[in-house]
Amino acid sequence: MKLKNKVAVVTGGANGIGRALCRRFAAEGARGVVVADLDTKRAEQIASEIGGIAVTTDVSVEADIVNLVERTVATYGAIDLLCSNAGIGTPGGADEPNEIWQRIGEVNLMAHVYAARAVLPGMLGRGEGYLLHTASAAGLLTQIGSAPYSVTKHAVVAFAEWLAITHGDAGIKVSCLCPQGVNTDLLRQSEGGPGEFLRAGALEPEDVADAVVKGLEKESFLILPHPEVKEYIRRKATDYDRWLRGMRRLQASLNSPSS
Numbered sequence: 001m002k003l004k005n006k007v008a009v010v011t012g013g014a015n016g017i018g019r020a021l022c023r024r025f026a027a028e029g030a031r032g033v034v035v036a037d038l039d040t041k042r043a044e045q046i047a048s049e050i051g052g053i054a055v056t057t058d059v060s061v062e063a064d065i066v067n068l069v070e071r072t073v074a075t076y077g078a079i080d081l082l083c084s085n086a087g088i089g090t091p092g093g094a095d096e097p098n099e100i101w102q103r104i105g106e107v108n109l110m111a112h113v114y115a116a117r118a119v120l121p122g123m124l125g126r127g128e129g130y131l132l133h134t135a136s137a138a139g140l141l142t143q144i145g146s147a148p149y150s151v152t153k154h155a156v157v158a159f160a161e162w163l164a165i166t167h168g169d170a171g172i173k174v175s176c177l178c179p180q181g182v183n184t185d186l187l188r189q190s191e192g193g194p195g196e197f198l199r200a201g202a203l204e205p206e207d208v209a210d211a212v213v214k215g216l217e218k219e220s221f222l223i224l225p226h227p228e229v230k231e232y233i234r235r236k237a238t239d240y241d242r243w244l245r246g247m248r249r250l251q252a253s254l255n256s257p258s259s
């Protein structure tokens, strides 16, 4: 799919990867770009910069997603591309409080379910539509030091796969964006935390937007802005136990005082 004359909605569009997607989609000639975010002020700034609209949205609240879809359809007539991109991180393991697991589950997973539920009837009715899900390389591999992030991102990859299999023959395209480190506030906030080691090879959000535009043009399911992730998945699939040993070694090296 090319973005020219299309209508795209981007959640988490006020900052980081989402903001780069909004700017790039506008530059590609989209006829409507909707910046959906909790942060109204920043969303409005980006929308006015690119000539789109801002819709204040908490993606973890289904009524907000329904409102987002209704506002977009009322303004532009239809949604060609819905990018479920907003996401949060947290360190920790199984002993993190239920509230933390539930919150990250709502933002990183249920928001994708709410969005698909809200747009699919219209897209299936038209026989076309595109869903882009921002997961993470942590959804294919695993985020050292964060069980809630790893689990929710794996779940998004699974949901995107299921959508592609179930609705692909009805004209619905699905892509799953799985970057490693990207130089955004989310990564910067991980200083001293589990994601810090990813800062070394981090891409800029604009590089990710470039990979997305190319991936959407090819209609590839997996969009991997860091090409090495493909090799990591291959190694994992080829010998799971060896891969787990390697991940333990990586974890130990990150925890050692000399690292």
Ligand SMILES: NC(=O)c1ccc[n+]([C@@H]2O[C@H](COP(=O)([O-])OP(=O)(O)OC[C@H]3O[C@@H](n4cnc5c(N)ncnc54)[C@H](O)[C@@H]3O)[C@@H](O)[C@H]2O)c1
Binding pocket: 011, 012, 013, 014, 015, 016, 017, 018, 036, 037, 038, 039, 057, 058, 059, 060, 085, 086, 087, 088, 089, 107, 134, 135, 136, 137, 178, 179, 180, 181, 182, 183, 184, 185, 186, 187
């Ligand atoms: N930065 C990375 O290294 C990296 C790597 C892989 C995947 N990702 C994923 O990319 C996506 C975007 O992350 P980013 O790095 O651009 O983060 P970011 O923190 O820079 O931007 C996230 C945006 O989402 C918004 N947001 C957060 N919770 C929201 C909610 N409940 N409702 C609506 N908006 C909300 C924030 O206000 C912010 O504008 C996330 O899903 C993240 O997990 C990021």
